[in-house]
Amino acid sequence: MTDNKTFQQESSILYIVPTPIGNLGDITxxxxxxxxxxxxxxxxxTRHTGKLLSHFxxxxxxxxLHDHNEQNKADILVERLLSGQSIALVSDAGTPLISDPGYHLVSRCRQAGVKVVPLPGACAVITALSAAGLPSDRFSFEGFLPPKTKARKDKLQEIAQVERTCIFYESPHRIIPSLEDMLDVLGPGREVVIARELTKTFETIQGMPLGELILWMGEDENRRKGEMVLLVHGYRQPGEEVLSAEATRALTILVKSLPLKKAAAAVAEIYNLKKNALYKWGLDNLD
Structure with a gap:
């Protein structure tokens, strides 16, 4: 690990700088x-970023540099970089390029031989995934769902039988239509987690089967406000056993003193599960 107590500025570098998604204390x-x-x-x-810079x-x-001018302005910035200047790229919140501008600039910098240095930091996708309780060994970020119903359902059909966790951003005024389209395409039993207002005062992370989640969202209009991340559990084969967090935790503890087969049988009896599903989970996830 490198411990740079004093930052050494270099010339001709494009820095990719994440900024807080809500809590200013998260900036590095x-x-x-x-x-x-x-x-x-x-x-x-620039107005939004100006407030952040002023605060510090x-x-x-x-x-x-935004969606409407990036292709035209990227070359200007590349010329400034090649002349010896260094530039920090930021978006309104989170990590640039993740459903935010910056792709064209970074691409042209790399083509021109300009050094690009990424900084780690805030990202709503990873923040939500880390607390969602859904499988995180394989996942994909799909950006925003399309605004129109037909295109949105087509997109959902694409991921209907994908086994990895799929993650979307969604806006408050489209959250209910999007969940209703998910219900039509994925069915009421598909587990979905909604993470809203992450790192802010009213942060909420709620997961349940789609049929229940839509009802829960409709009970309080405050649940439909703020920045939202939707996380969709991957497709399960018909008849595939759903293992609760409590069951897998019990198995994890028991295998420390019992062979995996015996531990799986014990947990299956306690939680009324199939021992083969627990045994397979143990083979895949435990040393």
């Missing part, structure tokens, strides 16, 4: 050092 010291020392900050919304007493000038 390295991000602050970069934002303070670069020649310019390329920002999705950073005086660096900003340059607007």
């Amino acid at each position: 010291q390295r991000a602050l050092d970069v934002l303070s020392s670069v020649d310019v900050v390329a920002a999705e919304d 007493n950073i005086q660096t000038k900003t340059f607007a």
